[in-house]
Amino acid sequence: MFSKNNFYIKLNKYRKAMQVFSLLFLIAVPILILLDIRYIIGNLYSISIWEIDIVDPSMVIQTIILSKEFYIPLIIAAIIPIALALIFGRVFCSWMCPYNTLLELLELRSIKRIQRKLFKRKKSKNKNPRTYIYWTIFSVIIISTLLIGLPIFTWFSMPGIISSEIFAAIIGLGIGIDLLIFGIIFLSEVVLGNRYWCKYVCPVGASLSLFRTKYTMKITYNESVCDCAAYAEPCAGNCPLNLRPKEKMLYPYCFNCGRCIKVCEQTGNQALTFAFTDKDDKKENINNVEV
């Protein structure tokens, strides 16, 4: 399916362009409102483009938990992001989330060097954590929301906070305590590193991970083509979440940014690819027999 040359390198460029576009979009919305053009309203909690309503699925889950009722227009509004998640996985995180964009900027080598000197942090080893850790943390968040009855998802939604604070800053509203929550989490990220928020905690990402089937786009590894297996793992080295793309159990942690595939393509052989089914393995077997 993706057999064109340099497809994944190009895809990664599109991803970066989309990240920039989504940031510009968040800046453009309040500017358009200042100019009295109100066709696009909202932020990353929920956005309306003309008549199309889009709501973050995590907000839908929170509203259902807190209000204990199913408000149909709200559930309809979550269809677009859920469909995206069902087809492509958590691409919202890797293509649009401004927090991810920010943290990817932090990966610049010069910044990383300073970070390492300041906090004496060593390079951590890449590994794929157990799946249950992820779901345990998410269920703790859900249960505490249920027990305390406070909108925890809203308070700790990084894309939501960033987008609403950009709006508040441009319109000239007061900057809220949200920014403090954001600051604490961001600083802890700078000190601790390893993208712990995106990887384990983020309720927005976890809600999107719920919608994952056998046919959702995933990273597949073709061992027979890989020729750097023995001595190096450029794919793992380029993973923003410190995962090992070659191993199984990549999900629900991986958000399909495709950076591992990009470096894999740069080495000249395509051992890692995006695929929608596991069929590729069978094909390889057949090819092997023919050879």
Added chain:
Amino acid sequence: MLKFIVDYIESISNEDIALRPPGAVPEKEFLNKCIKCNKCLQICPYDSIVTAGLEHGRSFGTPIVKAREVPCYLCMLCPPVCPTGALDNNLLKKEEVKMGVAVINEQTCLPYNGIICRACFENCPIFRKAIILEDEMYPKVVEEHCVGCGICERVCPVESSAIIVKSNHHV
């Protein structure tokens, strides 16, 4: 300990609930439903809706109307844009809004002190229904018809307003 924190947070928020945008469901339900998407605030052509600050406790970031600064002019654009139903999407008639009820402070209100003033009466959007003039002189609020938009509070010439809208959202 969590209970303690929650109690504390609620104690600050319950003091004086500000006016909510038109169509808001009861306060407790509203706090459960509002996801701070700011859509109501962004669609408002008069900038009547602002976000609540930290002084409002747990409801920080949710939309409120500060009537003395900019009241609600009942254009009814915000209720349909709410994605979660925190504002009643089907509310389109301004007469059916119930943000609160205006209360006149007869101690400071000018007509009650012998000075002719019809500011609130003449600016009331539910004209001759929500605010009536008793003896062609003294303004009176008819609670049944008052929508609580706060225009009277805005136009009152008395310093710190002799007519104040009390929020309808005492849970």
